[in-house]
Amino acid sequence: MANGVWHRGYNIEVNLSLPDLGHPDRPGLLDEIMTSVAERDPELLECLAHHDGNTCESEAGGKSPWMFVRRGRVGGRRPLVAAHLPVTHKPSAAETDQHKATKERVVATALRHGLEASAEQPVRGTGGRGVADALVTGPDGTRIGWEIQYYPLSPSAVHRRSVKVPATTG
Incomplete structure (x- = not known):
């Protein structure tokens, strides 16, 4: 899990540890990144290591470079955490x-x-x-x-x- 992701739509780093995500000028950013992957572009949020051209352990383990954000559980707190999406195959319209x-x-x-x-x-x-x-x-x-x-x-x-x-x- 990561505490930051790269937002490909805005070309910004989103810091999940900060209340304003590091972007006080974008008040709707939290709602946007918390939107279900099924309802947004699955490649909107990118692993920071991947974005920087580095090897990510999760990717090496078979995960995609694309991320989702959820609320974690740490003691009584519910911090934001990012995790890699699994690698999936998109079905084609034509039957195989x-x-x-x-x-x-x-x-x-x-x-x-x-x-x-x-x-x-x-x-x-x-x-x-x-x-x-x-x-x-x-x-x-x-x-x-x-x-x-x-x-x-x-x-x-x-x-x-x-x-x-x-x-x-x-």
């Missing part, structure tokens, strides 16, 4: 051959076992409308929508996707 092959295998396996199955089926679940990569229907009418994924996904993202179980086709 591996994705297509897995989707076809799910459908073919279900059909071979006497179940109904189709690919790219529109579904409506408790979370709204979506398109399942493959939709398999059991003999009792129970439907399971398959979403084929080949990139790192956080447990919370898996949960969010899992609660969108298809209820009806449409």
